[in-house]
Amino acid sequence: MSPLADPSSHGLLCRVDRILAAALRWVSTICLAALGVLVCALVLVRFFPIVSLDWSDEIVELAFAWMVFMGTAAVWRNYEHITIDFIPQALAATRTGRVLEAVISLLALGFLSVFTWQGLRLTLHAQDTSPMLALPRRWWYASVPVSGVVMIGYSVSRLLRMVSTCRQT
Numbered sequence: 001m002s003p004l005a006d007p008s009s010h011g012l013l014c015r016v017d018r019i020l021a022a023a024l025r026w027v028s029t030i031c032l033a034a035l036g037v038l039v040c041a042l043v044l045v046r047f048f049p050i051v052s053l054d055w056s057d058e059i060v061e062l063a064f065a066w067m068v069f070m071g072t073a074a075v076w077r078n079y080e081h082i083t084i085d086f087i088p089q090a091l092a093a094t095r096t097g098r099v100l101e102a103v104i105s106l107l108a109l110g111f112l113s114v115f116t117w118q119g120l121r122l123t124l125h126a127q128d129t130s131p132m133l134a135l136p137r138r139w140w141y142a143s144v145p146v147s148g149v150v151m152i153g154y155s156v157s158r159l160l161r162m163v164s165t166c167r168q169t
Contacts, residue, residue, distance in 0.1 A: 116148025
């Protein structure tokens with residue numbers, strides 16, 4: 001369940017969460033479909049060299065970057081990413097388990113903050129363009145801070161829910 005999709009939360013937040021979740025899934029899906037079409041086209045062009053697809057490498061890079069980072073944000077939303085959770089599960093429902101969960105969440109938030117900041121710096125400082133299509137490379141790099149902001153938002157929401165749950169117990 002998404003941290004923002006808590007039934008007790010405000011209706012506007014639930015709507016924003018649903019829209020954001022759909023956007024993350026659609027961007028990832030469209031990028032994956034574009035990659036599939038390009039791979040098929042590249043295979044066909046090798047057998048039937050009708051047209052040159054020299055530009056396709058740039059679209060592959062762009063689609064792959066957005067697919068990976070938006071997909072990462074989508075799985076982060078529902079806490080569906082790969083985790084090693086033996087110790088947290090063993091300590092679940094204990095005070096130590098709650099403290100461990102909070103520490104892990106704070107460490108993840110720290111990492112995401114650095115990740116987002118450095119991705120934003122990279123995006124803002126990029127001045128080059130792609131060689132074939134002359135697209136700004138910022139479009140490639142922008143996927144990093146965008147996904148980072150989304151993951152930070154969900155991490156903060158998860159931490160706030162953790163704090164409110166601890167206060168109720």
